[in-house]
Amino acid sequence: MNALVFKDEREAEFMDFNDPRAAHIKDVLKIAGEGEIYAGIANRKLFKTRVVECANGYKFEMTNKELPNPARQKLLLCVPFTRPQIARRIMFEATCFGVEKLAFYVADKGDESYLKSSAYASEEVEKNLIKGAEQACSTFLPEFAKLTGLDEAIEICRACQIKIAPDIYEASAGLSEIAKKGIRTALIFGGERGFSNSERDRLRAGGFTLASLGERVLRTDSAIIAALALCLNAK
Known part of the structure; x- marks a missing residue:
């Protein structure tokens, strides 16, 4: 997983620790407390995104740092x-x-x-x-x-x-x-x-x-x- 893609705006706000991708954030990306990842909502822009660890999951805040987002091919x-x-x-x-x-x-x-x-x-x-x-x-x-x-x-x-x-x-x-x-x-x-x-x-x-x-x-x-x-x- 090289970027986190949310299916909608609601999912882009919070991720429970039970989500397999939460384990990737913790164990692979080694984010403890808070950090930054690449993330975006499906079929929208890709951003550098702030992730904050909470009691039962992660909160996300997309920054204004837009990232290259490979387009669909013909x-x-x-x-x-x-x-x-x-x-x-x-x-x-x-x-x-x-x-x-x-x-x-x-x-x-x-x-x-x-x-x-x-x-x-x-x-x-x-x-x-x-x-x-x-x-x-x-x-x-x-x-x-x-x-x-x-x-x-x-x-x-x-x-x-x-x-x-x-x-x-x-x-x-x-x-x-x-x-x-x-x-x-x-x-x-x-x-x-x-x-x-x-x-x-x-x-x-x-x-x-x-x-x-x-x-x-x-x-x-x-x-x-x-x-x-x-x-x-x-x-």
């Missing part, structure tokens, strides 16, 4: 509903990279039981997005959406200038050849079992290029990290 990421532990990792990493919008969709080869997981409940999503922002030292969270299927995912990507669907089996180019710096880019990933033939056809019809991340079969979260890194470091 990246839209769509991923099938996946196993809860992988979904949480994706939410965290997508926020670390500054994704502008993160959406999960129902894939042809997906497991419908994943949709019922608490990992996709609003409070759990917010918690994992905030963890990613705190790691990245930014207050900005992605816009989050749950979609009914691939067609809806393709539709929300319509305005993106570059559209990429990583696919190890039918790629026509390497992802690094397609990605361009500073251009609004959409990434749609297949599920754990890959895209169906129908999904590939619909992606191509929607203007997506099937792109390669190499010859190795990557787990979904690993592939997403690789793709986002390539997009953000493109020329």
